[in-house]
Amino acid sequence: MKKRRWLTLLFAVVVALVSACGNSGTAGNEGTAPSANSGGEKQAAEGGAREAEKDGSADKEPVTLTFWNYGNTITDTEFNKLIVEPTKAKYPHITLERIKTDSETTPEDLISTGQIPDIIYTSSGPSYYRFLDIGIVQDLDELIEKHQIDTNRIKPAILESIKSFTPDGNLIAIPLSFNLLITYYNKEIFDKFGVPYPSDEPQTWEEWLELGRKLTVQDNGVQYLGIDLGGPGNLVRSLDVGNVDLSTGRSALSDPAWTQVYDLLRKQYEIPGFIGPENEIVYDRVTFMEERRLAIRPSFLANMVGPLEELRQKGIELDWDIAPAPHFGNGEVGGSIHSLILSNQSKHKDDAFLVLAEILSDETQRLVARNGRVPSIVNPELEKEFGADIEVLKGKKIENVFKLTAKPNNPPHPLDNDLGDVLTKAAEDIALGGKDVNSALRAAEEESNRLIEAWEKTK
Template structure:
């Protein structure tokens, strides 16, 4: 009799095991599909405070709360996010040497090398595997771009959003001169300049400028260009691509009336939004949408719209990857990774898209909701944001930030000194090579 009872208990236990194993697994898979988060929920966990440092990117306190603080609190109530906000003049080097070490760094791809040089960046491979994060959820162009920053193909960051370039245009200036708006199908830099020439004129004592191209780095995002040749380690400006970029810029400077009497040749967002004398401006989405919304709230709304950014032969454009990195010095890397995966969840990415960010996750259907929660974007041609295909970032170099000044020097020579493109580019490349030699010698 006792043996029969024991056998019955064993049988019931075995029957219960699959049931006990299925439900949590299904829940984990469902959660990973929508959030990419790990299987550790925040219940009954020891409270942890993580520090969050923003460098080089715009992230308002409202965005920080909506994209990070509240979603993390909902999924991981034991995690508290605290933002580090040093004085604007504080460099990352100064911050880290002061003993203040953030757990999470929010920055763009242009700053990766700065943090890797500090030894402050964690390769995310181990954490990705440990927390079963599905990299296939991320747009391939973004992960490929991030890996290009490491000679070993490491993934030093995960992308939160992709800050694409776009063409903004003032409809009132077009209407004033009876000129058709930029085409929704997109156009080349050559066609954009043709349109800009028609709109660069004086009227009733006001000087109007047809188009500002955004400078050499903005134009260069249309091509696979690098500042340094990865094969030779020397400057790469004396190439067909960079020559094309500076030739395009020279054509804009040569438009009669483009360069002002005060030698001004670069027109910023104030020229577009406040002075309202710039008809078209090529810039990033994050650079203009917020300020345009602020204008609307102040009752000074501009009559504007969006068109695809200009390109050369192929309708593609590069962008800036707003990224999340984990400090190698962090004592809470698992929790920091959970914050990142929460920010990459369908829910948070949808919130970001509706507030003017381009999603990093590979869900094209989100494009239809772009800017839906921003009043200033109501009625705008949102589809034009996605008409031009994003391209992989050009091969970067750890010295890009050190030699970027030579792009400005070449531009000044062409615009202000009348230097021909070939001479300006040659002089800039010579300067780059001298700087590179000095930098490498002193390391």
């Protein structure tokens, strides 16, 4: 593939530079994440120090590893609490430095500066393919065997999803948490228009849309929005279909599941008042949290919990709660996997792998749960502690996070980023261009196949 050859050449040049100059990284502030210290942290740290003395890691030569976040939300507080502190407690010789970049920095941009992180924090999906294409992903299977890590502790849906990104089913990342979809609702808007709060029993996307229709109201010059279902990529996570039919290698948009997704979106766009004055058809968390005119928002846990806590810390209280995520009658919920990748260019692979392995420990996964993230390991007891260290989650209906079955990610494809743009264009054609669902999907299927064929010629 031409693109792959270009990236490999770029990478080879950068590796030479890095070998001459050495890795560098700086830590900085990304914002304050909401979290209080749990009562067991001191004991965990002391226990880790004793363990380090016992296995000899306390006597190892100090090593500094660089850590870079691409495309995920992980604040400095979360980074320190969930990764730095557990690592330091068990492996005192390891220091982690965070490479800080702005949200526009791509992996290629970072590498061109001569910085190749030892550890990359990112989500499952197109990001995995991006790092695989660049050629800096370390296959973890040998290290897992060497350090005797039991991967059967990882939730099956997560393990299956990560392995689906390589032809041989290799493990290329270690999961920190499962970033599930959940439904947030603003109780103030329900009260304002006299609508009963949502049920605590799982509801379908259709049922949520009908509830949102009742709350899409203009009042005193303010346009309230009952619900924003999100884009097509949000809805399809609840179904078992990807962008590409892996059996044919062609677009999967002729699958009835995609028609179901776009029919639902069409109904949303047709609600009077939903499409904004600037042709907005998707609304962000600002509309929910700060403008306070979006009543219901299905969204990811990591996308909303931290910002809501930061809002609380500023003294701004919002009367909200959570309900189970919408589903398509299958009782399943999708999400993304927040995970750590090890760079194959790290000069300290074994030490870096110890950082990855530690996030699967019961102690770290308990911190993950208590800080409002869904653990990646099989341990139902941890669910009982979900959100315990996050003030803004106290009194919320935490049990609603776990009422649906978490499903594996849909079949991935290296072109998912580009094909996702095609999906967005189809939604815009329906909402703003007057196209019917069948016509929009036919055009999207043709464009998807064109992209796939062009990509295949470059391999």
